[in-house]
Amino acid sequence: MTRRRYLTRAAGGGLVVLACAVGLLALGPGGPGGPAAQPVRVQAPPPADSLAAARQAAGQRPGDAIAWAELGLAAVDRARTTLDGGQLAEADRALARSLAFRPERNYEAQIGSGMLANARHEFATAREFGLRSTGMAPDRAAGYAVLADAELQLGNLSAATAATQRLLDLSPTTAAYTRASYDLETHGRTAEAVLALERALEIAVTPGEQAFSAHRLGDLEWEQGRPEQAEQHYRHALAVQPDDHCAAFGLARTAAALGRTDEALRRYAELVARVPQPQFLLEYAELQLSSGHPAEAEAQLATLAGEVRLATGPLDLQLARYLADHGDPAEAVRLLTEEWQRRHSPLVAEELAWALHQAGRDQEALPHARFAAGAGGTSALAAYRSGVIEHALALPGAAELLRTALRRNPYFSARKAAHARELLG
Known part of the structure; x- marks a missing residue:
């Protein structure tokens, strides 16, 4: 595989490596007769583990800036697929070494460093x-993948769309189409996102x-209230990659x-034991x-409280969502207000609005909720909130928003859907 092709592959997937469905990008036809309905077609895996191969190459060429950059890329990619944040430290060391050997015109290390920063939510x-x-190499695709992911999460939606379109024009690969899909979903164009x-x-x-x-096709079907599809x-994803934790x-x-x-x-218990x-x-x-197991739930909530402290x-x-619903809403407001000052993302606006509501500050919550909705907040949870x-x-618009939430996905949350029905009378 050429270095350029590896960069394109490494920039695939999504930007947030330690979460599912938040800020990930995607595209494709899902329905009877579409690719998702076809028998699973697994491509032959590479002859060796890509991360192990990158480690070996860096060991054999310890003064090669590109070898170290490719190790960094492979480590970030492994973190994305396994949700193992420990791989990010290895990526950081490898990319720093690459830049030490070649501080200027090191495209591969720039891409790897951008992917790493996105993975860390920086x-x-x-x-x-x-x-x-992209300034260094305006006709190479990988930089636009990094840029599209970052602009989207910063709330710069027009810039994210422009970077995604440039990526798609230069390299219409899976990496480009997944980002195009998420961009479309962000703008409420769900049918096109599925395509x-x-x-x-x-x-x-x-x-x-x-x-x-x-x-990701499963996620879109879920958001549209179609759990069977x-x-x-999700079963297809696990058939081709058994450690796909998001599936x-x-x-x-x-x-x-x-x-x-x-x-x-049982599935949740097995999953949280691993990840x-x-x-x-x-x-x-x-x-x-x-489902009537409050004592058992306390163990998960205690773990989340510990993660907040650490x-x-x-x-x-x-974690902000946990604080708003099960911990300290005032602390959630404080943290989310700081995050909002860093980035005007619809995702942050939605969480801040909800934290303000939980803290009894609905008048302040309203403009944030409307900002999120105006920027494409089309999920059932967003409509419910x-x-x-x-x-x-x-x-006067409350009832229609609650009905919209139940119409879009009546399964979005057992507790919140019941609350919506209660408010509707």
């Missing part, structure tokens, strides 16, 4: 690397690309939605609470 830094790499993901799946080369595209995509998370979600509560609880990520712990706890660096929005805030303020 989006302003990632944007700098994206701008630097883009289907195309991503159709042209995927590696098992990782196939799995990522399939589980979502489940098929495993999706199967736990869909089992709960389809009334298979014991199976869902105790905040999103997984939080949804597991909420299922335990809604957290350093950029804010994890899932806006509806609850408007209901608290006795605004």
Whole structure:
């Protein structure tokens, strides 16, 4: 595989390596007869583990800046696929060594450093690397992947779309189509986002690309209230890549939605034992609470409280969500206000609005909720939250927002869907 092709592959997937469905990008046709309905077609895996091969190459060529940059890229990619943040430290060391050997005109290390910054949620830094790499090589694709991811998370939606379009023009690969899909989804163009993901799946080369595209198709089906179809995509993803933890998370979600509560609880328990990520712990706890297991839920909530105490660096929005719903809403407001000052992302606006509501500050919450909705906040959860805030303020649009949430995905949350129905009377 050429270095240029490796860069394109390494920039694939999504930007947030330690979360599922938040800030990930995708495209493709999902329905009867589409690629997702076809038999699983697994490409032959590479002859050796890519991270192990990169380590070996760096060891054999210890003075080669490119070898160290490729090790950094491989380590970031491994973190993305395994949700193992420990790989990011190895990536950091390798990329620093690459830049020490070649501080100027080191495109590969610029890309790797941008991917690493995005993975760490250091989006302003990632944007700098994206701008630097696209300025250095405006006709190479990988820099636009880094830039698109960063601009999106910073809330610069027009700039994100422009970078995504340039990426797609230069290299219409799975990496480009997955980003195009997320860009479309962000703007509320869900049907087109599905088409883009289907195309991503159709042209995927590696098992990782196939799995990522399939589980993102599952996420889109889930958001549209179709758990049976979502489940098929998640099973497809796990068939080609058994350690796709986001697909495993999706199967736990869909089992709960389809009334298979014991199976869902088992799947969540197995998942958090392997990968105790905040999103997984939080949804597991909420299922335990809604299914009559409050004592068991306390274990997950205690783990989340510990993660809040130990957290350093950029804010994890899932931990802020935990604080708003199960911890200290005032602290969630403080942290999210700081994050909002760093980036005017619709994702941050939605979480800040909800934290303000939970803290009893609905009038302040309203403009943030409306900003998120205006920027493409089309999920059932977003509509529910806006509806609850408007209901608290006795605004006439509350009922329609709550009905929209239940219409879009009646399974988005057992507890919150029941609350929406209660408010609707």
